[in-house]
Amino acid sequence: MTPAELNRWIKRTRVLVEKSLRTSVPAAKTKPATIHRAMRYSLLSGGKRLRPLLCCAASEACGGTAREALPAACAVEMVHAYSLIHDDLPCMDDDDLRRGKPTSHIVFGEGMAVLAGDALLTESFGVLAKAAPRARHSAADLVAELARAAGSRGLIAGQVADLEAEGRKPSEPALYFIHAAKTGMLLRASLKLGAMCGGATGAQLKALDRFGFALGLAFQIQDDILDATQSAKKLGKTAGKDAVSGKMTFPALYGLGKSQTLAAQWTDDAVASLKPFGARGKTLRALAALILRRDR
Ligand code: GRG
Numbered sequence: 001m002t003p004a005e006l007n008r009w010i011k012r013t014r015v016l017v018e019k020s021l022r023t024s025v026p027a028a029k030t031k032p033a034t035i036h037r038a039m040r041y042s043l044l045s046g047g048k049r050l051r052p053l054l055c056c057a058a059s060e061a062c063g064g065t066a067r068e069a070l071p072a073a074c075a076v077e078m079v080h081a082y083s084l085i086h087d088d089l090p091c092m093d094d095d096d097l098r099r100g101k102p103t104s105h106i107v108f109g110e111g112m113a114v115l116a117g118d119a120l121l122t123e124s125f126g127v128l129a130k131a132a133p134r135a136r137h138s139a140a141d142l143v144a145e146l147a148r149a150a151g152s153r154g155l156i157a158g159q160v161a162d163l164e165a166e167g168r169k170p171s172e173p174a175l176y177f178i179h180a181a182k183t184g185m186l187l188r189a190s191l192k193l194g195a196m197c198g199g200a201t202g203a204q205l206k207a208l209d210r211f212g213f214a215l216g217l218a219f220q221i222q223d224d225i226l227d228a229t230q231s232a233k234k235l236g237k238t239a240g241k242d243a244v245s246g247k248m249t250f251p252a253l254y255g256l257g258k259s260q261t262l263a264a265q266w267t268d269d270a271v272a273s274l275k276p277f278g279a280r281g282k283t284l285r286a287l288a289a290l291i292l293r294r295d296r
Pocket of ligand 1: 046092099159
């Protein structure tokens with residue numbers, strides 16, 4: 001797939017996703033209006049929409065369509081939006097800038113930001129339950145998959161390890177665990193849910209899980225590199241924060257040069273796991289390459 005073809009695919013798919021996201025949460029005027037305004041503020045505030053794109057591309061790789069994957073694509077983006085709202089809270093990472101805008105608690109207050117995150121997480125399961133996956137998988141299978149990824153052995157486990165690691169000496173196993181859980185679990189779920197909507201076989205799900213694990217690490221290493229090298233203006237969030245708050249990151253453990261090598265190696269590993277998809281894996285392959293060369 002050429003870069004121009006990928007750009008066209010992303011543009012087309014983002015239009016579908018944005019439209020679908022707007023109707024996935026109640027209208028801003030729905031009572032109580034404050035919570036719905038807060039949910040929409042964070043969910044519809046831009047972002048790369050990487051997880052929905054992976055979800056739609058996975059459906060296509062398995063013979064389905066992007067449209068069939070939209071409920072899953074919206075559900076994973078809603079979980080992502082919740083995690084960002086809560087991660088930015090004063091009791092977590094304490095950040096006032098996200099996607100170039102003030103964070104939820106700055107605009108709506110801490111209590112409302114907690115509730116907006118809670119509501120997005122809860123509603124995501126309702127959105128996902130409306131998916132009509134092909135014969136091999138049920139809506140209940142999809143819901144169970146998302147619950148696993150978002151729960152105390154997934155995203156939350158990563159956040160717990162991250163909190164407990166602050167200020168501690170960086171170690172390779174701890175770093176891999178944090179990144180695989182915090183970032184990797186939702187990327188893997190995005191791919192697997194999209195694939196299930198597209199009627200994936202067990203072997204295809206296994207290959208995509210491997211792809212998602214490796215891609216999650218490549219994505220997070222690149223994220224650590226960008227935090228250390230880019231401006232807040234470019235990133236739309238506070239830059240250089242990892243070093244200031246003593247976060248366990250790849251550049252902290254290995255330096256920038258080795259981190260770049262590792263990001264490229266994990267991308268190669270990810271792409272290798274797409275072999276069983278042949279030509280149908282072309283969009284996922286191109287997205288993996290894009291993730292490695294992104295600058296925000
Ligand atoms: C449940 C509080 C809580 C946290 C769970 C996911 C997570 C753990 C915290 C969110 C913050 C964070 C640094 C996550 C790591 C993954 C990551 C780099 C998220 C940013 O994702 P992008 O770059 O963001 O896809 P956009 O804005 O483009 O959607």
